[in-house]
Amino acid sequence: MSAILVLGGTSWVGGQIVDEAVARGHDVTCLARGESGEAPPGATFVRADRADPGAYYEVRARSWDSVIDVSRQPGQVRSAVDALGGAAAHWTFVSTGSVYADQSVPLTEDSPLLVPLAGEVGEPEQYGEGKVACELAVQELPRHLIVRAGLIGGPGDRSDRLGYYVSRFALAGDQPVLLPGVGSQPMQVIDVRDLARWVVLAAEDGVAGTMHAVGQHTTVGEIGQVSAEVAGFRGDRVLAEEPWLHAHDVEEWMGPRSLPLWLPASHHGMGMMDDARALAHGLERRPVAETVRDTLIDERARGLDRPRQAGLDRADELALIAELRP
Template identity: 75%
Template sequence: MSTVLVLGGTSWVGGQIARDAIARGHDVTCLARGESGDVPTGATLVRADRSDPQAYDEVRGRGWDSVIDVSRQPGQVRSAVSALGSDATHWTLVSTGSVYADQSGPLTEESPVLEPLDGEVAEPEQYGEGKVACEQAVRHLRRHLIVRVGLIGGPGDRSDRLGHYAARFALAGDEPVLVPAVADQPMQVIDVRDLATWIVTCAETGATGTVHAAGERTTVGELVALSAEVAGFMGDQVLASEAWLREHDVEEWMGPRSLPLWLPASHHGMGLMDDTRALAYGLERRPLSETLRATLEDERARGLDRERRAGLSRPAELELIAELRA
């Protein structure tokens, strides 16, 4: 049994990592405020606010076999490394493909990154710069792994992105559904369960370096088609051009008035992340259809007609379809 400290562990990704580590028999502690939810059964919660200088006092000096950090805030990562870096045999930072300076084309781990954020707190629009600063904070550690993750999907997704189309197809019945006319746009989705399993495996084996964690390459068109298939949707998919959508104040990617997974050309590289190194590190990925089925089951449990963080409301969608067809 190894000792694993998850800095986080009460939200989606951190919780899944903790759950996987527990299932393998590791002694798991989660350090978090505890405001995002409960830790998985079997984990020990240490309540702490990482902005507090004393946040790590209870977990300091315990000789952790693995520390896994999911934070996006440079100040939190820097303080954790300062307090615990000498205690940890292996350190994993969960980073992002958003660190790259040019995301318009294929990305490798050697692609140039953004300038790191100087400050301690990254605003949402500084997500990439903040993660670059987080990466810098761990690079001097002797055994570290930086995992740059692409789009994550699967049950429990609080962003509401991947589940939008499957849920909408299931809700619509035989009524039409609005789809962006970007069928050829590259896309990659990694199941949160596969991501967590692989991160824990890498911690166990002591893998080091910088590596992508991305799904198999597909397209938005294929993903939407699979979403319709798992939902049993037989109605019309109404295509809207990017220009038309922008004219009607529909946003890309995410947000309350958006069509998720549609990206501007400047960000198509998020679907072109090289996975060669990850596969060499042992990453295994389930079929996208399986992820979508589990996602739809989770969407049904939470309510297909609930208010979402990403995707148009059904009334707004129907209004746009009516105008598009007029």
């Protein structure tokens, strides 16, 4: 049994990591503000605001076999490294593929990075730059693993990116559904449970370096096909080309009035991230269909017609379809 400190652990990805570590018999402590909830069952919860200079007081006197951090704020990561770096045998930082300077091309772990954020706190639009700065702080430690995750999906996802299509297909039944005409666009989605398991296993084994934790290579069209099959969809899939969608103020990727998974060409590299290093160090991934099936179960429990963080509301979607094919 190892002593593992998760900085965070009360939200989606961090919570899955805690669940996995507890299930594997580790002594797990979560340090977080608790705004997303309490720590998962079986873990010790230390409530602290990492913006507070005394945030690590309750955990800094203890030695940790592993520290796992999921923050995007450089100030939080720097302060954690300063306070706890000497007490941790291994440090994992969960980063992102958004750190790369040119995301239009296939990406390896050695591809050029964005200029790191200079300040302590980044805005959402500085997500990639902030993660680069966080990585630099962690790289000062002698034994560290930087996990650059791609798109994450699975049960509990609050972004609604992967869950949007399977939910819409299930809701629509035999009625039409609007899709972006980008079926050949490369895409990778890693199940959050597979990511969490690998992060914990890598921490147990003391894996070091920088690696991509990404899903199997597929396309937006293939994910759409799997989603329709899982949902038992019987209607028409209506394709809209990118210029038409832009002209009608439909956005890419995520956010209000968007079509998830659709990326501009400048970001197609997010679906072409090399996975060789992580696979060589034990990353295992379940089939996309399994992730989509479990996602639909979760989506049904939360409500197929609920307000979403990404996608189109049904009335807007049907109005667009009517305009596209009168």
